[in-house]
Amino acid sequence: MHFELSEEQNAIYDLVVGFMADKWSGDNRRQGLDSYPCQIPGELLREVADLGFYGISLDENSGGGGEPLLTSALIAEAAGGGLFPSLLTTTLVAAKALDLCDADSNWLAKVISGQQTVAIAIEEPNGCWGLDSIELTPQMDGQGGYLSGSKILVSDGDFAQVFLVAALLPDGPAFIRVNANAEGVEINSMRRLDGQSIVELEMKDVRFEQDDVLGDGAILNQVYDIWTVLIAADLLGNAQSVLRMTTDYAKERQQFARPIGSFQAVAHRLADIQVDVEIGRSLLYGACLALEEESDEATALVSAAKAWMNDLGVNAAETGLQLHGGIGYTWELDIHLHLRQARSNAVTLGDSKYHRARVASHLMSPEY
Amino acid sequence: MDLKFSPQDEQYRERLRAWLDVNLKQHQAVSKAGDVEPVQAARDWQKTLCEGGYLGLSWPREYGGQEASLTQQVVVSEELARSGAPAPINTIGISILGPTLIQHGSEEQKQRYLPKILNGEELWCQGFSEPGAGSDLASLQTRAVAEGDHFVVNGQKVWTSLGMIADWCFLLVRTNPGAPKREGISYLLCNIKTPGITVRPLRNAGGGSHFCEMFFDDVRIPRENLVGEVNGGWHIARSTLDNERSGLSGVISIENSLDRLLQISASLNRGKERAIDSDSVQQQLAQLWIEKEGLKYLGFRNLSDQIANRPPGPAASVGKLFASRLRQKIGKAGFDIAGPLAQVGKKSPHSIARGRLQAMYFDSLGYSIGGGTSEIMQNIIAEKVLGLPRSYED
Numbered sequence: 025m026h027f028e029l030s031e032e033q034n035a036i037y038d039l040v041v042g043f044m045a046d047k048w049s050g051d052n053r054r055q056g057l058d059s060y061p062c063q064i065p066g067e068l069l070r071e072v073a074d075l076g077f078y079g080i081s082l083d084e085n086s087g088g089g090g091e092p093l094l095t096s097a098l099i100a101e102a103a104g105g106g107l108f109p110s111l112l113t114t115t116l117v118a119a120k121a122l123d124l125c126d127a128d129s130n131w132l133a134k135v136i137s138g139q140q141t142v143a144i145a146i147e148e149p150n151g152c153w154g155l156d157s158i159e160l161t162p163q164m165d166g167q168g169g170y171l172s173g174s175k176i177l178v179s180d181g182d183f184a185q186v187f188l189v190a191a192l193l194p195d196g197p198a199f200i201r202v203n204a205n206a207e208g209v210e211i212n213s214m215r216r217l218d219g220q221s222i223v224e225l226e227m228k229d230v231r232f233e234q235d236d237v238l239g240d241g242a243i244l245n246q247v248y249d250i251w252t253v254l255i256a257a258d259l260l261g262n263a264q265s266v267l268r269m270t271t272d273y274a275k276e277r278q279q280f281a282r283p284i285g286s287f288q289a290v291a292h293r294l295a296d297i298q299v300d301v302e303i304g305r306s307l308l309y310g311a312c313l314a315l316e317e318e319s320d321e322a323t324a325l326v327s328a329a330k331a332w333m334n335d336l337g338v339n340a341a342e343t344g345l346q347l348h349g350g351i352g353y354t355w356e357l358d359i360h361l362h363l364r365q366a367r368s369n370a371v372t373l374g375d376s377k378y379h380r381a382r383v384a385s386h387l388m389s390p391e392y
Numbered sequence: 393m394d395l396k397f398s399p400q401d402e403q404y405r406e407r408l409r410a411w412l413d414v415n416l417k418q419h420q421a422v423s424k425a426g427d428v429e430p431v432q433a434a435r436d437w438q439k440t441l442c443e444g445g446y447l448g449l450s451w452p453r454e455y456g457g458q459e460a461s462l463t464q465q466v467v468v469s470e471e472l473a474r475s476g477a478p479a480p481i482n483t484i485g486i487s488i489l490g491p492t493l494i495q496h497g498s499e500e501q502k503q504r505y506l507p508k509i510l511n512g513e514e515l516w517c518q519g520f521s522e523p524g525a526g527s528d529l530a531s532l533q534t535r536a537v538a539e540g541d542h543f544v545v546n547g548q549k550v551w552t553s554l555g556m557i558a559d560w561c562f563l564l565v566r567t568n569p570g571a572p573k574r575e576g577i578s579y580l581l582c583n584i585k586t587p588g589i590t591v592r593p594l595r596n597a598g599g600g601s602h603f604c605e606m607f608f609d610d611v612r613i614p615r616e617n618l619v620g621e622v623n624g625g626w627h628i629a630r631s632t633l634d635n636e637r638s639g640l641s642g643v644i645s646i647e648n649s650l651d652r653l654l655q656i657s658a659s660l661n662r663g664k665e666r667a668i669d670s671d672s673v674q675q676q677l678a679q680l681w682i683e684k685e686g687l688k689y690l691g692f693r694n695l696s697d698q699i700a701n702r703p704p705g706p707a708a709s710v711g712k713l714f715a716s717r718l719r720q721k722i723g724k725a726g727f728d729i730a731g732p733l734a735q736v737g738k739k740s741p742h743s744i745a746r747g748r749l750q751a752m753y754f755d756s757l758g759y760s761i762g763g764g765t766s767e768i769m770q771n772i773i774a775e776k777v778l779g780l781p782r783s784y785e786d
Binding site: 028267275291298303304313327378 | 393394395397441447463466469473603654668671677678679681682683685686687688689692693695696697699700707710713714767769770771773774777778779780781783784
């Protein structure tokens with residue numbers, strides 16, 4: 025019985041938090057809002073890749089760091105708290121997806137080392153989330169087939185050289201590898217609320233071969249769960265940062281000749297967020313462990329973490345904005361950046377209602 | 393990271409399950425037959441637990457304890473909660489007074505009181521709160537004046553759980569009214585049969601009457617019943633207040649309530665469908681499950697801290713605050729799910745689950761008051777965890 029971070033995990037978390045504080049700030053994110061997309065400069069991108077984190081939760085045989093999934097979640101958490109672009113999380117997921125799909129090791133090596141960006145395309149313009157609402161069905165022939173249709177909300181699609189496109193094949197769902205520069209591919213920026221990259225991927229008779237087909241339904245489910253839990257981690261880090269910022273401000277800001285944090289109307293709202301952050305952290309660790317151990321409850325716990333963190337992320341940022349008063353409502357303060365990021369992530373890969381429905385189906389299942 | 397217990401702990405769990413299978417059934421049969429008076433039956437059950445070696449797990453052997461490992465303590469609280477076994481009737485004595493005496497009592501006091509706390513021979517209640525001293529407990533006014541080898545006590549205590557059946561009471565009294573409020577309090581052990589004590593039951597909002605008010609009128613308590621030093625009582629009481637809620641038994645009891653609610657919603661019809669088939673009910677139940685899981689994994693984190701000998705500290709307030717809110721959400725959800733019949737009394741044939749939901753609701757309302765109100769928990773978190781300035785004069 026030990027349900028706590030290892031020394032390595034604590035060290036990695038501290039390292040990433042420190043890295044974010046040194047190399048990144050809200051100003052970078054603000055720039056992205058004025059000149060979309062928010063982008064990591066080339067040199068910094070190199071440094072991020074050199075940290076060697078993209079493959080941290082892959083087996084050592086696959087060229088990874090041999091760490092559990094939770095270590096990736098901690099990195100996503102630190103990145104989320106530091107308003108760092110989603111490319112880091114996207115790549116953590118892409119590496120994991122390629123590994124699960126047994127993709128060619130040279131390809132995987134390129135992604136882990138940061139030489140190639142792979143984006144994952146799941147959602148379609150039907151107003152729904154989840155693998156169950158995928159309708160994109162390729163025309164198959166003997167050696168492969170053709171893809172026509174569109175995917176939307178593809179994170180970091182502006183930077184991707186390759187897309188993993190989730191589609192319905194005769195044997196069930198799978199990823200199809202589509203190059204960004206393939207004939208028939210059109211990429212349109214969708215401009216996420218927080219200035220980050222999301223795109224619409226339009227495909228018209230895009231040719232793919234048999235070995236461009238990767239994974240199966242079970243693997244796609246796993247990828248969806250892993251990605252969901254990392255976004256939940258991002259939301260947790262975001263809330264934690266807002267809580268820290270707002271607590272610091274409440275200690276300094278004087279009104280009625282005393283710090284506003286000494287008023288219970290202020291203090292209790294911050295205490296409530298602290299409680300929700302602790303519960304969120306517990307859910308995050310629980311979900312990562314369940315995924316790692318392939319527990320029957322894994323999907324329900326992932327959904328629990330995402331539903332909780334959606335609400336936490338948005339509530340923390342809105343509360344932070346309110347408790348900062350006038351200054352909280354300015355463009356200069358980072359709070360609205362946190363709020364934009366939380367609002368966007370809270371509707372990425374499923375809102376709270378969607379994930380509560382997934383939990384409910386677990387509770388209704390005969391195994392429960 | 394893993395949530396597994398050692399094979400030894402699992403064997404211990406198996407033995408306890410087998411033991412419960414026999415002994416709990418026996419106790420339930422006796423209770424159901426109704427031949428034994430309920431308080432006596434509860435005392436007997438505690439004695440059975442004690443003789444089985446499942447009480448006082450952390451206590452030293454010389455006073456009847458088991459000196460069991462922390463994980464064994466967790467296994468016992470888990471299994472007792474899971475089996476639906478009643479808590480030992482002397483819970484207040486076991487969880488609050490026992491650890492206090494072990495830490496601060498004299499050798500005579502330990503030998504005199506601890507074994508009888510465990511086997512249920514002497515039931516204890518706690519005399520802390522007063523009409524004027526609730527959240528601000530340190531402002532208590534019950535006076536104790538030293539007279540020869542006695543203290544003479546005058547005052548009133550309130551919200552005394554088990555006061556009607558207890559044999560003894562541990563008391564906080566003011567021994568130095570001139571000193572700062574925390575420096576003038578002493579900790580006394582008082583036999584409830586002592587002349588001058590009047591106990592009156594108070595009915596709680598749910599209709600039950602498990603707490604009381606106690607009046608002290610020139611009550612003479614022997615000096616040997618003082619725990620620790622004169623005027624040192626506040627710090628003694630504080631040191632065991634944080635001790636209270638460890639382990640996962642609270643979560644399991646919440647889990648049991650939630651499971652009951654799930655079963656009831658599957659058996660209730662609302663219009664043409666079962667209550668549980670409605671979207672909004674599913675959303676509500678899912679949210680409760682999510683929060684229950686959050687509390688459970690928070691419990692695992694706290695437990696890991698304890699195993700690694702890291703003190704729980706103010707983080708315990710997080711669990712207490714969240715757990716009481718969750719109990720209340722479950723209680724309220726019961727009313728939502730029951731719909732129009734939620735209001736029907738338990739003795740009516742139309743009542744739902746013989747009033748269980750109503751009882752669950754009223755029970756839940758006490759959790760955010762007893763043992764420190766939720767607002768006090770928020771203060772503690774704001775001050776001790778977030779480091780915000782104190783919000784009130786003290």
